[in-house]
Amino acid sequence: MNLLVETIGKELSTLMDNDIRLNSIGDITKLPTRTHRALTDVIERTSNNKRMTLTLALNYSSRWEITEAVKQIANEVAQGTLDVNDINDAVISNHLTTADMPDPELLIRTSGEKRVSNFLMWQLSYTEFHFTDVYWPDFRKAHFYQALLDYQNRERRFGKTGEQADMNYILTEEQKAVQEAARDFAQNHIAKDVIERDTNKKFPHDHIKAMGELGFLGMMTDPQYGGGGMDTMSYVLAMEEISKVDASVSVVMSVNNSLVCWGLEMYGTEEQKQKYLIPLASGEVIGSFCLSEPEAGSDATSQRTTAEDKGDYYLLNGTKNWITNGSTSRYHLVMAQTHPEKKHRGINAFIVDVEWEGVQVSAPEDKLGIRSSDTCTIMYTNVKVPKENRIGEDGFGFKFAMKVLSGGRIGIAAQALGIAAGAYELSIKYAKEREAFGKPIGNHQAIAFKLADMATDIEAARLMVYRAAQLKDKHMDITAASSMAKLIASEAAMKHTVEAIQVHGGYGYVKEYHVERLMRDAKITQIYEGTSEIQHIVISRNILKNQLYEPVIF
Incomplete structure (x- = not known):
């Protein structure tokens, strides 16, 4: 069944569980319950967008293959063999056929001025349908990035077994999608010039621009103000992954998200949000x-x-x-x-x-x-x-500054966690590859114990950071929790980036192996947005006032 559906503006409000009323070619009377919930989520989270641009593709048996068709079109545009102005439904249908897959059960295209958050697309791609956005008629290469994420990461998520468990049991599918998106962007884009930028004090303009387009600069901001409407946990996961590669990039993201955008959304007037928050959250400016x-x-x-x-x-x-x-x-x-x-x-x-x-x-x-x-x-x-x-x-x-900084410390805690985890991952890799006395150095107890200490402290910090994020999402007092998370994560980052250099030996002392940069980056996490000494003051005051946060069961 191949259905093309056009819906504009307020007609989106008619998408309800048992009440699907669309101007369509064909008869749509029932869809699976989970699909209803996902469609309803689109409506609720974009209710203030009178017009929007999106393409929705639904195919229960072939959702992965849909990205192949999108990928083909993206490559043709990038190579100049297909003009963006020539892209229409016929071209897409043709590529679906050449991708050797059945026609999609449902294609929905709405047209208009405001875009839906890129992160919303990632979230929806992990429900029962795949959601790909081509920003009609603007078909720039960057806009395919999120559409291809699950295709590119399929092997990582489903193709291998026996990999080390890391806490993903507490994450939703949507949060995992954000985590993998950030990891992929950091490792395949940010990492390419990280040493050169560090050496020359070169601001990452191109990366920040791309992050704005992908929705990383306003993750927690409501979609009506140009943001992604994500939870704090998703933001923390993205911060952690990007910080593993480059804390210089993640600090830009942290300030814009948790200090500037969050502060304006929580305490700004509607006029201020319209004038300033929208361009900040959408990444037009920082x-x-x-x-x-x-x-x-x-x-x-x-x-x-x-x-x-x-x-x-x-x-x-x-x-x-x-x-x-x-x-x-x-x-x-x-x-x-x-x-x-x-x-x-x-x-x-x-x-x-x-x-x-x-x-x-x-x-x-x-x-x-x-x-x-x-x-x-x-x-x-x-x-x-x-x-x-x-x-x-x-x-x-x-009071505004203190409230904003309390939430911002979670972002810096996630940054510190990412720096520590990045150093740890590099150390594990090196310990398996580098041989001494006839075997990998990781098999020597002196190195193995260092790695064990690193893994333990980082996992402890991760629990504290994730816990603080969940408390914030539950709208609980995070004063003590965010300070604890920042303190433990920043201390772990400083301690274990030094140990990572020791694991690498002489190679750890040169820039090619990254760990010396991670050590230099780690130090600032003990200083900005409240020094470690300030965190001790905040925590102790809360303890003495019996304001330690209530336990949370994961």
């Missing part, structure tokens, strides 16, 4: 979180940057330093003191456009690690900030 100052690091209450109330606007003056994405971000979330006599209760948070007069960004710092990310000092001199750009009520700025 943002920065401006709290630290030359004399206000861990003591964030000692803000010297001022925002003087001038009636119709605030006059912003001051300096922020150690700002991630400093020279590449379009929008800054800036904390500044408006009422000094009120101390921390007089601090406000503002959205500042880097293109406004009076904003000056220094050259990036020359850092020990995460060298291809940009960390800058930003000066604000008589910058006029409109009143509507204040976030929250007057005096809410310090």
Whole structure:
């Protein structure tokens, strides 16, 4: 059965379990229950998108082969043998035939302006149907990436048995899909130039652009604001996989997701979300979180940057330093003191456009690690900030910063976990390949015990990080949990990247083998978004107040 269905705008609301009413060629009266649930999920999560662009292919026996047809078209476009303007239903049907597969049971195409999140497509591809998006009529090569993920990873997921179990028993199919998508992107794209970028302090512009297109920069943001609507666990999994390869890339992702986008979505006005959150979550631009100052690091209450109330606007003056994405971000979330006599209760948070007069960004710092990310000092001199750009009520700025940082620490914990896991995976590989005294060095107890300690500490950190993510998704207090996760993961990252160098011996001391870079990157996880000492303070205060989080059963 081959059905072509056209549906536009509000007609999507008619897709219900036992009430399928579509303008279609053919009769669609019943679909399997799981398909109903998935279609309903599309409606609920895109209810604010009046028009959208997507292609849905349903075939229970041949969903893997559908990607073969898409792959053929993608290759032809990339090679220039097929013009994007010539792609239509007939071309797709022809490629389905040449892919030696039966016709799909159902093809749905809706047309319009707003796209559905790429991550939603990955989620749906692991239900009973395969979901491939070609952004009609824009058929760029990057848009096939997510459509091919499950095809490319089929052997990894289903073709081998006996591989080491790692905690996937607690993950949903959708979360596994995100995890594998991030792993594939990191290993096959980010890894290609990671050493060169680290050496030359080169910002990963191309990778960040691609991540925006793939939905990595607004993973937890509601789809109505350009994001993926994913849970925190999915975000943590993606952070972990990308950090295994390059923490410079993952820190850009972390700041944009868990500090900037999350902060705006939770506490911004609708006008602020429409104007600023949508381009940030969709990856059109990136943002920065401006709290630290030359004399206000861990003591964030000692803000010297001022925002003087001038009636119709605030006059912003001051300096922020150690700002991630400093020279590449379009929008800054800036904390500044408006009422000094009120101390921390007089601090406000503002959205500042880097293109406004009076904003000056220094050259990036020359850092020990995460060298291809940009960390800058930003000066604000008589910058006029409109009143509507204040976030929250007057005096809410310090509370805003603390709430945002509490959630942001989960992202940095995932980054630290990824750095440690990346070093561990490289060490396992090297220990199996490198021979000494007639056998692989991993068979020598001195090295084997190091690997055992690495695996144990990393798994413990992983449990803490995943637990914090689940608590956040349950809307529970994560103050202690996120600090614990960041503390244990960052300590594991620093300790075991050093051990990874020891496992590699002399080779670990040179850049070709990556572990020395992972060690340099690991150190910052003990410093930013709250030092290890600050985490101890946060945790101890929560314990003494009997606010330790309730146990969670996986």
